[in-house]
Amino acid sequence: xxxxxxxxxxxxxxxxxxxxxxxxxxxxxxxxxxxxxxxxxxxxxxxxxxxxxxxxxxxxxxxxxxxxxxxxxxxxxxxxxxxxxxxxxxxxxxxxxxxxxxxxxxxxxxxxx
Amino acid sequence: xxxxxxxxxxxxxxxxxxxxxxxxxxxxxxxxxxxxxxxxxxxxxxxxxxxxxxxxxxxxxxxxxxxxxxxxxxxxxxxxxxxxxxxxxxxxxxxxxxxxxxxxxxxxxxxx
Numbered sequence: 001x002x003x004x005x006x007x008x009x010x011x012x013x014x015x016x017x018x019x020x021x022x023x024x025x026x027x028x029x030x031x032x033x034x035x036x037x038x039x040x041x042x043x044x045x046x047x048x049x050x051x052x053x054x055x056x057x058x059x060x061x062x063x064x065x066x067x068x069x070x071x072x073x074x075x076x077x078x079x080x081x082x083x084x085x086x087x088x089x090x091x092x093x094x095x096x097x098x099x100x101x102x103x104x105x106x107x108x109x110x111x112x113x
Numbered sequence: 114x115x116x117x118x119x120x121x122x123x124x125x126x127x128x129x130x131x132x133x134x135x136x137x138x139x140x141x142x143x144x145x146x147x148x149x150x151x152x153x154x155x156x157x158x159x160x161x162x163x164x165x166x167x168x169x170x171x172x173x174x175x176x177x178x179x180x181x182x183x184x185x186x187x188x189x190x191x192x193x194x195x196x197x198x199x200x201x202x203x204x205x206x207x208x209x210x211x212x213x214x215x216x217x218x219x220x221x222x223x224x225x
Contacts, residue, residue: 045212056211091157099206102213104157
């Protein structure tokens, strides 16, 4: 079946602009996760959704980062007033339920100039 | 807090050589352990997992055994192929949290 999809695959933006990254999880998966992969920091957890609620936002690096999930499906990660240090690959994953295997999307490569 | 330490790369091997990538962890409770692989230009794929002590995960000729006494989950393959060239990530999922904690990744290059 279809895996996790993310869009756009690549995004180039100017410092100070807002960006939105989209994630479509595997159909029927109730849990959704966002991670960031950067050269200096490796893979970092950002936020977790169970259904439409986010019980764990502990990884969001600043208040410029926010995320929402609607209809228990699609999720959007928004970065406001982007900074150069936000440049990274943003990965989305989903799992059938809590504490189950996470399946990753191909990622969105964000470059902030 | 929970953490994963894996050997730094890059690791370069000749085809058909034996592979070991070391991974050790620190966690409270009884975490699940994973190896993910990222092939060039692709996303993260689950390679194998183990959910309790002494479990052995295996896939595509790769194996790893959950060793609670040494808090380790080393990845092994008896005979690597050029197509195994990728970055390998060890990760854990604690039973009290949701996030995966990843190691820094180990780059493997297999030459013909």
